[in-house]
Amino acid sequence: MALNLMETLKGYLKEKGLKQTRQREVIASTFFKTDKHIGIEELLEKVKNIEPSIGYVTVYRTLLLLKECGLAHQRNFGDGQSLFENAGEHHDHMICIKCGKIVEFEDDRIEALQEEVAKNYHFKIVSHRHEIYGACSFCQTE
Template identity: 35%
Template sequence: MSAERLHHAVEKLKHNGIRMTPQRRAILSYLMETITHPTADEIFKEIEPEYPNMSVATVYNNLKLFKEVGLVRELTYGDVSSRFDGNMSDHYHCICTICGRIVDFDRPPIARLEQEAQQSTGFLISSHRLEFYGTCDLCEKAEH
């Protein structure tokens, strides 16, 4: 994890009048370090041993706060639990249809496609989401 990214996130929270608690820092730090796109429950299970008095509600409340401030992205896929991404750069995802694993697919955003959609529909396009679905390497190996 880049200490600079964490520092920037902490400063953004301070700028928004949000104080930094040890639990909040632990949740934020975990999200900045991981590339696994965890659920709130997974985050709770990872950091709970360090903070045994913390509740899962604390994790949910902080994730909501981080999302509102623009520090994390919530990834929703139908009925499956939301997953959270601490990487706010424009990037795409590959999602395993068997285990639900999500992997970043870092490519430049397709800005031209947004412009075409805007011209074609008259919408003022603010963003887009592109996802690729298939079987991850781990599930593929398990099947053979």
């Protein structure tokens, strides 16, 4: 699995004319081993155990790169720092009450908060349903 992720990253690098480097290899593989949110500093610490010369900025830029190619999501909780996590996938729905059109949406931040809420209630999530009802852009104007 971590292999697939690394392959995806390498494909993206090649496609964009970017280069594979030892630093990116180390940072990405370390990140992929983490199965929950991780901050830049925290990831930097882990990475330094493998390659002490790697600096904050490179970790930072590599995470942006992973985000760019869809392998990571960036989260903002209220504590002032960004956390990154392995990308998953999910969809919820927005339904137009006039024309019935259904639009899929997904928002990782909502998913994360939902998990946080459930955790506060010691509730173990199996599934969820999140639907927004209203008027789509077209139906608002007629």
